Amino acid sequence: MEGAPTRQGCPFHDVRQRLRRVGLRPTRQRVSLGWVLFAKGDRHVSAEMLFEEAMRERIPVSLATIYNTLRQFTDAGLLRELAIDAGKTYFDTASDDHHHFVIEDENRVIDIPGREIELTTLPTPPEGYEIAHVDVLVRLRKIGG
Incomplete structure (x- = not known):
């Protein structure tokens, strides 16, 4: 994935470093999903929104993996979870x-x-x-x- 395109100053290398800083192993899926999450700046996404974006970027990932990754990123302090209603949760990339x-x-x-x-x-x-x-x-x- 080195040499992959960057969006808004967030290359894969930066995502790898961010994951390592919080103690997460930078697996291919975590780095890819981190890139999709953080490349567009501060924003609020649901698991379903991230899944759709991952599909558009041709990242082979299941919705279950999206949920697991969002939980791991939240537990590590990379995201804030916003429980809006019983059935609607967003994840905030702004710290x-x-x-x-x-x-x-x-x-x-x-x-x-x-x-x-x-x-x-x-x-x-x-x-x-x-x-x-x-x-x-x-x-x-x-x-x-």
């Missing part, structure tokens, strides 16, 4: 502090910069737990819709 608008009926997620939401207090977690991360989801719908 900066931010929140999200969810546009109802459009299957779209838009970033809200972290500085635009001020959290002045947080609840005290139950004993034995700590707050790992706060995700604010602001749901939008079109006016008159």
Whole structure:
């Protein structure tokens, strides 16, 4: 895969390094899926969207492998999982502090910069737990819709 084309400054070599930094072995499928995920910059993708993109790129992969890879990338800290509804999960490639608008009926997620939401207090977690991360989801719908 060396010498393969790059998109938006994310060659396969960079994906391999990113995987190694978080302790994941850079297998062919992980590198290929990482390239598809990260080459387009910060974005939100579902497993189904990534599967369709992988098919367009002629990457031979099953939907089960997509789900497993997304889980591995999330567990390693390369992605943030956004559970929008019981049946809809997106994975966020952006690692900066931010929140999200969810546009109802459009299957779209838009970033809200972290500085635009001020959290002045947080609840005290139950004993034995700590707050790992706060995700604010602001749901939008079109006016008159």
